[in-house]
Amino acid sequence: MTSKALRFLTVSSILAAFSLSLASSADAQTIRGILMESGSDRRIQLGEMVLVGEGGDTIDVTYSDDNGGFELTSDEPGDFIVLADALGYGAMAAGIFELGPGAEMTIQYRMDPFALPIEDLVVEFNRPITQHSLVRNGFVARFNRGLGHFITPHMIEESPAFRTEDLFRNIVGVSVQSPGFGSDQVRLRTIGGALCDPLIYIDGVRSMSGTTGMTLGNLVPFNQISGIEIYRRPSEIPLEYGMGGTTFCGIIIVWTK
Structure with a gap:
C-alpha cells in the first residue's frame, strides 16, 4: 500500500469517527430544568436529580447548581421519570416524560417542603435514593x-x-x-x-x-x-x-x- 493511500485511509478513519461522535451527541435525549420550592421563587441548590428509565434503571444522576439548574441526558429515547431529593424537602418524582430521538425538554421542577417520602416508588424501582455527600455531612x-x-x-x-x-x-x-x-x-x-x-x-x-x-x-x-x-x-x-x-x-x- 502506498503512503498516499495510507494517509487517505487514516484521514477517512478520523473523519468517520468524528462523524459518529457528532451523530451520537446529536441523538442524545436531554431534560433540563430548574429545581424550585413550590409557591415561591426560591431555587433549590444541591438537590439530587435522578433520571430513571421505564425499566427502573438509573440512567443519569446530577445535582442542581447554585441557581437550581440541572441537566439529565440519556443515550437512548424512551419514557422517563425524574426523581428529586433535597435537604428539607424529602424525595419526589415527576413524569412520565416521553423523549424521542434527539429530543430536548425543559421543565420547572417544584418541591414541597417536608414532602411525604415515596417508599412505594423506591420499592418499585428497587433503588433507595442516596443523599449527596454534602447533604449527609451537613x-x-x-x-x-x-x-x-x-x-x-x-x-x-x-x-x-x-x-x-x-x-x-x-x-x-x-x-x-x-x-x-x-x-x-x-x-x-x-x-x-x-x-x-x-x-x-x-x-x-x-x-x-x-x-x-x-x-x-x-x-x-x-x-x-x-x-x-x-x-x-x-x-x-x-x-x-x-x-x-x-x-x-x-x-x-x-x-x-
Whole structure:
C-alpha cells in the first residue's frame, strides 16, 4: 500500500469517527430544568436529580447548581421519570416524560417542603435514593444558615482555578501568599487585620498541617475537592467544630469527592 493511500485511509478513519461522535451527541435525549420550592421563587441548590428509565434503571444522576439548574441526558429515547431529593424537602418524582430521538425538554421542577417520602416508588424501582455527600455531612445545612463563606461544587466547576490555593483568591478576609518556595499558603485575616494560620479540617477530621508545614494543595489536590467552608469569626463556627488552640484564627473545612 502506498503512503498516499495510507494517509487517505487514516484521514477517512478520523473523519468517520468524528462523524459518529457528532451523530451520537446529536441523538442524545436531554431534560433540563430548574429545581424550585413550590409557591415561591426560591431555587433549590444541591438537590439530587435522578433520571430513571421505564425499566427502573438509573440512567443519569446530577445535582442542581447554585441557581437550581440541572441537566439529565440519556443515550437512548424512551419514557422517563425524574426523581428529586433535597435537604428539607424529602424525595419526589415527576413524569412520565416521553423523549424521542434527539429530543430536548425543559421543565420547572417544584418541591414541597417536608414532602411525604415515596417508599412505594423506591420499592418499585428497587433503588433507595442516596443523599449527596454534602447533604449527609451537613455542608448544605450550614450553607443555609448564612454564616461563613462557602465554595460550592458549582463554583468549583465554573472556577478558572487549576490549583487548590487558587480557589481562595479574591475572597474577603482570605489571603493567598507565596512563601518563596513550593505551593502558596492560604491564611486568614483577623478582625484586627493581622494574618494568621487557620485550623484545617479535611472531611471533618482536623489536619496537623501546621506542624508538618504542608499546604492545602499538598493535603487535598484540586481535582478531589467537592466543597469548602471558611469561618473567620468565633460566632460563625459550627458547634461541632468548636475553637481549638489558645489563639483563634478561624477554620477552613475541605470536603473531598
